[in-house]
Structure formats: structure tokens, C-alpha cells
Amino acid sequence: xxxxxxxxxxxxxxxxxxxxxxxxTSFFSLQSFNKTVVDVNEKGKKYNSLQxxxxxxxxxxxxxxxxxKLSDGILKGYISGLDDKYSKFLTEEEYLAEQNExxxxxxxxxxxxxxxxxxxIRIAEIMKDSPVADAGIRAxxxxxxxxxxxxxxxxxxxxxxxxxxxxxxxxxxTVRRGGIDKDYTFSRRSIEVExxxxxxxxEYVGYIKVKSFKKNTPQKFVDTLERLTSNGAxxxxxxxxxxxxxxxxxLSDCVDPLLPEGVIxxxxxxxxxxxxxxxxxxNKLEIPMVVLVNKNTASAAELFAASLRDFSDAVLIGENxxxxxxxxxxxxxxxxxxxxxxxxxxxxxxxxxxxxIGLAPDFSIANETEEQDDQYYKAVEIAHNLIQ
Numbered sequence: 001x002x003x004x005x006x007x008x009x010x011x012x013x014x015x016x017x018x019x020x021x022x023x024x025t026s027f028f029s030l031q032s033f034n035k036t037v038v039d040v041n042e043k044g045k046k047y048n049s050l051q052x053x054x055x056x057x058x059x060x061x062x063x064x065x066x067x068x069k070l071s072d073g074i075l076k077g078y079i080s081g082l083d084d085k086y087s088k089f090l091t092e093e094e095y096l097a098e099q100n101e102x103x104x105x106x107x108x109x110x111x112x113x114x115x116x117x118x119x120x121i122r123i124a125e126i127m128k129d130s131p132v133a134d135a136g137i138r139a140x141x142x143x144x145x146x147x148x149x150x151x152x153x154x155x156x157x158x159x160x161x162x163x164x165x166x167x168x169x170x171x172x173x174t175v176r177r178g179g180i181d182k183d184y185t186f187s188r189r190s191i192e193v194e195x196x197x198x199x200x201x202x203e204y205v206g207y208i209k210v211k212s213f214k215k216n217t218p219q220k221f222v223d224t225l226e227r228l229t230s231n232g233a234x235x236x237x238x239x240x241x242x243x244x245x246x247x248x249x250x251l252s253d254c255v256d257p258l259l260p261e262g263v264i265x266x267x268x269x270x271x272x273x274x275x276x277x278x279x280x281x282x283n284k285l286e287i288p289m290v291v292l293v294n295k296n297t298a299s300a301a302e303l304f305a306a307s308l309r310d311f312s313d314a315v316l317i318g319e320n321x322x323x324x325x326x327x328x329x330x331x332x333x334x335x336x337x338x339x340x341x342x343x344x345x346x347x348x349x350x351x352x353x354x355x356x357i358g359l360a361p362d363f364s365i366a367n368e369t370e371e372q373d374d375q376y377y378k379a380v381e382i383a384h385n386l387i388q
Contacts, residue, residue: 050074071336079339086328088340095338097164098330102247104193104216107167109186112211112242113143114296115156120144120176124242127194131186137175140370144181145174192216198224205383206233210254213246213300218253225257225285235288235383238308241318241375245299248327248346252278255304259311260284265303267327267344277327277346278307288386289314290379293361298322302359303346309362310350315382316361318375325355 058065072091079089090098097107110130116122121143126132143159144151151159165171165188173184195217198208206228210221228236248265255264255278264278291305291314302321308314329343347353363382365375 075333075336079341084342086324086326086340086342089333090330090337090340092335092337093166095332098338100190101193102215104195104214106191106193108164108188108191109171110191111163113160113163114242116142118142119156120151121156121159123175127191130191131189132184135184135186137184138177140177142176143173144176145172147172196220196224198228200228200231200233201237201380203232204234204387205237205380206231206235207237207239209239210243210301210304212243213250213254213304215247215250217246217250221254222257229285229287233287234387235290236285237290237292237379237383238304238314239292239376239379240297240301240304241292241294242296243298243301243304244296245301245324248277248300248303251300251304255307256280257283258285258289259307262311263349264307264311265346265348267346269344275344278303280311284312288383288388290383290386291316292375292379293318293321293359294375295319295322295358297359299324302354303348306348306351306354306359309359310348315363315386316359317363317365317379317382318361319364319366320360321354321358323354323356323358325353 072089075089079087100107106127109132110127111123111132112125112127114122114124123137123139123141123143125139126137146154146159146162149159149162154162163171167189169188171186171188173186174181175184176182193212193214193216195212195214196208196210198206201207208221208224208228210217225236252264259280261280261282261284263276264280265276266274267277268274289308289312291308293302293305293316297305297318298321302324305314305316305321309316325345325347326342327344327346328340330338330340332338345353345355363378365378367374
């Protein structure tokens with residue numbers, strides 16, 4: 001068979017190939033152009049609608065317009081339109097308050113709160129040296145009014161937000177106990193958050209309560225851990241009930257001394273690439289561990305519990321956790337505050353992402369009454385049983 005190709009045929013093939021390449025390139029370029037045009041047109045419609053609304057409001061609104069509040073409201077509305085409960089726009093004041101809180105400094109009254117079955121706010125805990133500490137208010141009391149506004153009419157989340165404010169500002173609370181209401185006035189101030197506490201429960205079992213993962217948590221965590229192990233702890237109970245999470249970097253510093261060497265947790269981003277979130281060195285604590293969790297254990301606290309179970313065979317006791325397995329990134333937005341945006345899903349290197357699902361405990365126990373902590377007593381029992 002003659003495998004030679006004439007020069008004319010070769011030139012024809014090249015021409016055809018070039019034509020096909022041109023057609024395909026043109027086709028995809030046209031598609032890309034059309035998509036860009038659609039995107040631009042859609043964006044244009046949105047901006048035109050906003051401009052039309054702005055003109056209408058300025059021409060007809062009876063009251064005065066605060067331009068700063070209006071600008072903040074527009075930005076908040078944009079992020080709210082994502083319909084993501086973890087993404088938000090922070091005003092300059094809110095961003096400063098969040099930065100202070102991340103550092104372990106809280107500006108407010110020093111209260112840990114929960115939603116009461118009545119719909120009001122129940123005081124779960126009062127911090128030492130807080131503005132409320134010496135006022136006669138106790139854990140279990142109910143907040144019914146905030147600055148004269150009913151908690152029931154505003155809703156739980158909005159009412160809790162109303163408790164926030166600047167240092168030195170005053171707030172009025174109506175607190176109910178035994179069916180009797182009493183009014184109090186407090187000044188908000190800066191309080192250092194005691195994120196970690198710990199004690200020996202007996203000769204063999206140590207107990208560490210982690211309330212949140214703030215910038216000041218790792219040093220307190222390591223100090224408490226070393227103190228208890230030095231005092232002879234043969235097993236440890238970590239209590240992350242009602243811990244809403246915090247910084248992943250802080251979490252990494254806390255789990256590092258507990259777990260074996262290797263990748264502990266990873267994050268997957270929008271474009272599909274993955275990054276290592278937590279890597280542990282070769283040092284590992286070789287004693288049994290128990291972790292107390294409940295429905296309010298969320299985010300970094302869930303990852304703490306999952307990491308200890310996956311890499312150190314820790315036993316989880318309590319209730320199914322909240323189910324927040326997505327990560328937010330905070331970015332300063334010019335001089336107008338910051339954007340907190342959900343950017344990735346995360347999970348341990350062993351388990352699947354628990355976002356929207358939560359972690360199922362190894363021993364499912366619900367506390368029937370506030371007076372008796374059945375979850376805690378089960379954790380102590382298991383901690384003793386795990387000691388070799």
C-alpha cells in the first residue's frame with residue numbers, strides 16, 4: 001500500500017483542520033461572549049432596579065435618610081440575598097465587636113443564653129466579674145423585656161442581638177423569677193472570656209470544659225491539659241456542649257497535642273481544590289478520652305469532637321450535634337466593615353462532611369431536667385471504664 005501523501009492533499013488537510021479549529025474556537029468564543037452579555041445585562045437590570053428604588057425613596061420618603069445606615073443596609077441586604085445563614089455583612093462597629101470577641105474579649109453583660117420553651121430568653125450562665133454578677137440575677141432566670149421591648153415580639157435571635165452594644169452603653173432588662181418581674185439597668189463593658197476551665201473529678205479522671213475557640217483558648221487549654229495530666233489523670237472528659245465553635249486555627253492548636261501525626265482535617269473550596277486545615281505533629285496523648293456534646297455543639301466544636309473520635313477513639317456522649325461543616329472567611333470591606341462569607345466545606349481526613357447532619361453520639365442521652373446532668377454522669381462512668 002502506498003502510504004505517501006501528495007503535497008496538495010496535505011495542504012488540503014491542513015486547511016480543513018484550520019477551518020475546523022477556527023469554527024470550534026469561534027463557537028466557544030461566541031458562547032462565552034453570549035454568557036458574558038447575559039451576565040452584564042442581568043447585573044445591569046439589578047443596578048437599574050436599585051437606582052430606580054433609590055430615586056423613588058428619595059423623592060417620597062417622609063423621614064430623613066442616614067446615608068451611612070442606608071449604605072450598610074444595602075450591603076447587608078446583598079449578603080442576605082444569598083440565603084446563607086452563616087454569611088453576613090458586618091458594619092464597622094459590628095466588625096470591631098467581632099474582632100474583640102475573637103480575641104477572647106466580650107463587650108456586653110457576660111451572659112450565656114438559651115431559648116426558653118416559653119419563647120423568652122433563659123439565662124444559662126453568668127460570667128464572673130461581669131456587670132450582672134453582683135445584681136442578684138441567677139442562672140435559670142428569664143429575660144422578658146430588653147429596653148422595654150418584648151422578647152416574644154422581637155424573636156429570640158433579634159433579642160439576643162439587641163443585648164450587644166458599645167462599651168459603656170446602658171441597657172434595661174426585665175427579668176422574671178417565680179412569676180415575678182424585676183427591672184435592672186446595666187452598663188455594657190469589656191470582659192475577658194474564660195473559654196477553658198478544668199479540674200480533677202477524682203484521683204483518675206480529669207474534666208476540661210471548652211466554651212469556645214478564641215485566640216486566648218490554646219494557651220489556657222494546654223495549661224489545663226498539662227495540669228490535669230501532671231496531677232495523675234488516667235482519662236479525660238472534654239465538655240463542648242453549647243460550644244458554638246470559633247477559629248479553626250485555634251482548634252488546630254488545641255487538638256495537636258492530643259492526636260497522632262498526620263492530616264486531621266481538610267477543606268474543599270468552590271473550584272474543587274482541597275487544603276489541609278489541621279495537621280498534627282508526632283506528639284500524642286496516650287490516654288482514653290470522652291467528649292460531651294449536645295444540639296448546640298457546632299462548627300469548630302463539632303470538628304474537635306469528630307477529630308478526637310476518628311483519630312483517638314474518643315467516645316461521644318450526649319445528643320446529636322448541630323451540623324455545621326462549612327467554613328467562613330472574613331474579609332475587610334474598604335472602610336465600611338467586613339464580609340463574612342461561606343467559602344468551603346470541611347471534614348476530618350477519615351469521615352464525611354457532617355454539614356446539615358451533625359455527629360451522632362456513641363451514647364445518646366438527653367438531660368430530662370436541668371437539676372440532673374445525666375450526660376455528665378454517663379461520661380464519668382465511661383471515663384472510669386476506659387482506664388486500663
